[in-house]
Amino acid sequence: MQHQPSLDYARELDQQDELRSMRDNFIIPVHNGKEQTYLLGNSLGLQPKSARNYIDKILQQWSDYGVEGFFLGDDPWMNYHDHLINPLSTIAGCLPHELSIMNQLTVNLHLMLVSFYRPAGRKRKILCEKKAFPSDQYTFETYVKHLGLDPDDIIMELGPREGEHIIRLEDICQTIEENKDEIALVFWGGLNYYTGQLFDMATMTRVAHESNILIGFDLAHAAGNVELKLHEWDMDFACWCSYKYLNSGPGAVGAVFINEKHHKDPAVNRLAGWWGYDKATRFKMEKGFKPIPTAEGWQLSTPSLLLYACHRAALDQFELAGWNKILSKQKKLNAFLWELLNDLNTAQSEQVIEILTPAQERGCQVSLLMLKNGKVVYDGLIKKGIFVDWREPDVIRLAPVPLYNSFEEVWNFYSTMKELLRD
Numbered sequence: 001m002q003h004q005p006s007l008d009y010a011r012e013l014d015q016q017d018e019l020r021s022m023r024d025n026f027i028i029p030v031h032n033g034k035e036q037t038y039l040l041g042n043s044l045g046l047q048p049k050s051a052r053n054y055i056d057k058i059l060q061q062w063s064d065y066g067v068e069g070f071f072l073g074d075d076p077w078m079n080y081h082d083h084l085i086n087p088l089s090t091i092a093g094c095l096p097h098e099l100s101i102m103n104q105l106t107v108n109l110h111l112m113l114v115s116f117y118r119p120a121g122r123k124r125k126i127l128c129e130k131k132a133f134p135s136d137q138y139t140f141e142t143y144v145k146h147l148g149l150d151p152d153d154i155i156m157e158l159g160p161r162e163g164e165h166i167i168r169l170e171d172i173c174q175t176i177e178e179n180k181d182e183i184a185l186v187f188w189g190g191l192n193y194y195t196g197q198l199f200d201m202a203t204m205t206r207v208a209h210e211s212n213i214l215i216g217f218d219l220a221h222a223a224g225n226v227e228l229k230l231h232e233w234d235m236d237f238a239c240w241c242s243y244k245y246l247n248s249g250p251g252a253v254g255a256v257f258i259n260e261k262h263h264k265d266p267a268v269n270r271l272a273g274w275w276g277y278d279k280a281t282r283f284k285m286e287k288g289f290k291p292i293p294t295a296e297g298w299q300l301s302t303p304s305l306l307l308y309a310c311h312r313a314a315l316d317q318f319e320l321a322g323w324n325k326i327l328s329k330q331k332k333l334n335a336f337l338w339e340l341l342n343d344l345n346t347a348q349s350e351q352v353i354e355i356l357t358p359a360q361e362r363g364c365q366v367s368l369l370m371l372k373n374g375k376v377v378y379d380g381l382i383k384k385g386i387f388v389d390w391r392e393p394d395v396i397r398l399a400p401v402p403l404y405n406s407f408e409e410v411w412n413f414y415s416t417m418k419e420l421l422r423d
């Protein structure tokens with residue numbers, strides 16, 4: 001780029017930003033009487049102003065109709081799921097009937113193991129990333145124990161090479177190929193929560209399938225953050241939570257993608273409940289489970305309409321802004337941040353920051369290994385109303401998000417950081 005990065009330049013980028021008014025649709029938390037620079041959309045996305053209206057509508061429907069709210073009113077609850085899967089399928093890059101919006105993430109991780117972990121003879125290992133998010137690790141460990149197997153025999157972890165932070169694609173592919181007679185399932189995070197590394201899911205899926213291995217992804221940090229083409233990539237399943245980049249509120253309803261090729265396969269086991277039962281005859285309450293022949297057949301319980309309402313408010317924002325425009329702003333915002341981070345290093349006499357996130361394979365999040373005064377810098381940022389997060393031992397994570405963050409906020413982060421490093 002030709003310019004010197006400056007506050008004016010950041011403001012100019014905001015002026016040119018087609019999505020700048022989207023910020024007004026979100027509630028920005030206030031710190032010392034001033035809007036926070038909230039860079040924690042990777043942890044809990046901010047509240048769409050319309051969430052309250054959508055919740056009110058559910059409460060109103062409940063007061064007006066009681067249980068008949070499922071069928072009456074201008075927005076019968078029975079159709080609510082249909083409203084959600086269309087906008088979400090754009091973000092996930094899949095067919096609407098490949099989605100089921102249900103439960104929360106860790107529950108869904110377990111349910112996906114029920115359906116897609118099928119140990120047989122020697123082929124019974126689960127390949128996953130080393131230091132996966134703890135809930136994923138506990139899921140694998142306890143699920144395997146529940147089957148009467150030994151986690152040490154079954155769980156195969158692959159991490160970065162000695163002295164490196166990111167896991168190389170070539171190592172993943174090689175591990176899959178070399179152990180194909182022993183691996184039953186690859187279950188991987190699409191975007192690592194700690195380093196921000198985005199994995200090449202298309203290639204991993206191709207290699208797993210060539211080795212006759214099922215593969216699924218935990219997309220907690222990928223959904224609503226990066227472009228996904230779940231159908232085209234042909235993975236077997238995926239699941240995610242909706243409170244991070246999808247802005248659907250604390251403990252929001254999660255979702256699963258189940259490749260349509262598995263919908264009618266009787267070999268796929270599942271744990272069932274009445275909400276997954278064939279819709280036409282559900283209320284006959286008959287014996288013998290007959291699933292809806294789509295991903296919805298994996299639903300168990302009567303959905304929480306209050307959680308649906310928040311999800312809908314958030315998905316509206318994605319539709320309003322346009323998913324492609326969101327992705328394009330994400331790249332620009334992130335490129336600006338990256339440029340400023342490089343400047344932070346060159347402005348110092350020694351390197352002060354090591355960027356853990358790979359330059360090419362990333363989404364909104366950047367993870368910074370602080371080589372000097374990490375905790376002091378972090379505390380200083382918070383004091384100035386710049387909200388990022390801290391992970392032991394020395395990592396600051398931040399994620400400017402396209403729906404409500406501005407270029408000026410990225411600049412604020414940088415200039416504050418620069419000051420703090422100078423002190």
Ligand SMILES: *Cc1c(COP(=O)(O)O)cnc(C)c1O
Pocket residue numbers: 104105106107133135136189193218220221241
């Ligand atoms: C955030 C996150 C979770 C959290 O799971 P919940 O069931 O929603 O609490 C699990 N796995 C990964 C990879 C995450 O990033």
